[in-house]
Amino acid sequence: PALAVDYSSPDLRLECWSGPQQLLAGTWSWETTLDGKRLEPQGNWDETCWFSDTDVDYLELSMDLSGGAQLERQILLARDEMFLLLADYVLNTRGGQLSHRYRLPLSGEIEFEPQQETREGFLTAGKAIARVLPLALPEWRTDPRIGQLTANNGRLQLEQEHTGKNLACPIFIDLDRKRAKKECTWRQLTIAQSLEIQSHDVAVGYRAQCGDDQWLVYRSLAEAANRTLLGQNLSNECLVARFLAPEGEVDELLEIE
Numbered sequence: 001p002a003l004a005v006d007y008s009s010p011d012l013r014l015e016c017w018s019g020p021q022q023l024l025a026g027t028w029s030w031e032t033t034l035d036g037k038r039l040e041p042q043g044n045w046d047e048t049c050w051f052s053d054t055d056v057d058y059l060e061l062s063m064d065l066s067g068g069a070q071l072e073r074q075i076l077l078a079r080d081e082m083f084l085l086l087a088d089y090v091l092n093t094r095g096g097q098l099s100h101r102y103r104l105p106l107s108g109e110i111e112f113e114p115q116q117e118t119r120e121g122f123l124t125a126g127k128a129i130a131r132v133l134p135l136a137l138p139e140w141r142t143d144p145r146i147g148q149l150t151a152n153n154g155r156l157q158l159e160q161e162h163t164g165k166n167l168a169c170p171i172f173i174d175l176d177r178k179r180a181k182k183e184c185t186w187r188q189l190t191i192a193q194s195l196e197i198q199s200h201d202v203a204v205g206y207r208a209q210c211g212d213d214q215w216l217v218y219r220s221l222a223e224a225a226n227r228t229l230l231g232q233n234l235s236n237e238c239l240v241a242r243f244l245a246p247e248g249e250v251d252e253l254l255e256i257e
Contacts, residue, residue, distance in 0.1 A: 026105025182211030
């Protein structure tokens with residue numbers, strides 16, 4: 001897999017390939033509102049973190065928004081594990097009814113095929129090429145909370161809502177075509193600190209499973225502290241790791257202190 005990102009202007013552009021097939025091409029657009037009022041961008045993207053090794057390429061960007069809020073964008077390509085993690089984090093708002101929507105540009109011949117009972121879907125070009133999991137949304141469509149993942153006018157669109165100060169909006173794209181035929185699931189994880197369950201304003205965690213492969217994604221939205229999730233004790237800002245079952249151990253792909 002390969003990924004190209006141009007963040008020289010507020011209209012960030014990206015292109016993504018899985019082998020010879022281009023999946024994404026164009027502007028990654030977004031819109032954030034707080035109590036119905038749009039939070040406007042204040043300047044351009046700033047690169048806050050760049051990391052590359054044999055496992056992953058990782059880019060983190062930040063943009064100031066009106067009202068003192070921030071938009072942080074995570075882009076992680078795991079080459080050997082064959083997945084792409086894309087996430088927006090709306091941070092440091094004054095609190096209220098927070099809504100965020102972003103649109104990923106599908107390449108010309110790519111279509112999104114949603115599943116009927118669950119919120120996952122496939123990127124297809126005659127056949128399934130990649131699977132898309134909206135990690136922060138409930139897996140089953142019978143649970144209408146929080147938001148939706150749809151496609152409209154050649155764009156993959158994620159919409160989420162939350163009452164609070166911070167909002168996490170991640171998408172996990174499985175680029176392994178062999179896993180596309182296998183069962184998958186994902187869950188939002190309970191996070192504890194000092195024996196108390198933490199809200200999504202403090203930190204978020206997710207487990208994704210495709211076939212026999214599982215991954216753990218954790219992100220602190222408040223000041224980093226000692227917290228636990230899925231049997232792991234963490235004190236860092238961000239962790240993306242392969243989860244090894246039944247041992248309950250993790251094989252770190254990315255860790256940000």
